[in-house]
Amino acid sequence: MAGAATPSRSAAPSSRPVRVVLRVRLFLPSEATSAAVLCVSLLNSHLGGEVTVQFMGQHTSRGEHYKLDALFSQEDNINQIFDWGVSTVIPGIFEGVNATVFAYGATGSGKTYMMQEVQERGDKIALLADKTENLRF
Ligand SMILES: Nc1ncnc2c1ncn2[C@@H]1O[C@H](COP(=O)(O)OP(=O)(O)OP(=O)(O)O)[C@@H](O)[C@H]1O
Numbered sequence: 001m002a003g004a005a006t007p008s009r010s011a012a013p014s015s016r017p018v019r020v021v022l023r024v025r026l027f028l029p030s031e032a033t034s035a036a037v038l039c040v041s042l043l044n045s046h047l048g049g050e051v052t053v054q055f056m057g058q059h060t061s062r063g064e065h066y067k068l069d070a071l072f073s074q075e076d077n078i079n080q081i082f083d084w085g086v087s088t089v090i091p092g093i094f095e096g097v098n099a100t101v102f103a104y105g106a107t108g109s110g111k112t113y114m115m116q117e118v119q120e121r122g123d124k125i126a127l128l129a130d131k132t133e134n135l136r137f
Helices: 078-093 112-119 122-133
Strands: 019-023 040-045 051-056 064-069 070-072
Touching: 019 064, 019 078, 051 070, 064 078, 078 112
Parallel strands: 019 070
Antiparallel strands: 040 051, 051 064
């Protein structure tokens, strides 16, 4: 998704069973033209709560508001997204709680790129060990 909103995210992951996180990526060189404009803007954010974003259609009068659990912009790196949205569900899976993390978005919006970044984190084993150190099998 093109554009840069003001970086903002809720302070702590909510306890809701489904959490929705939006990541706005940077324009790629092939997309960056003088006509490129932001299509997402942050309307509201409450500490520890939801954020509200607005999608503006560039060539339409479409204006849609969505409430999300968190918003990450191009200034936020994959570690922040991982720590907020992924690592928090790891302890639960060792207690029998099912958890799924998936990416949804338009073709070319960066889903594979982002998931590969997560996969390539050098410290993933250390992170899992940290999350599981108190578990007894
Ligand atoms: N944050 C990013 N920084 C640099 N390049 C990126 C970024 N996100 C995506 N890209 C590049 O954009 C292109 C499309 O990304 P990607 O393949 O991840 O999209 P996708 O959402 O998985 O698409 P599809 O649904 O078609 O599989 C790739 O060449 C990828 O390297």
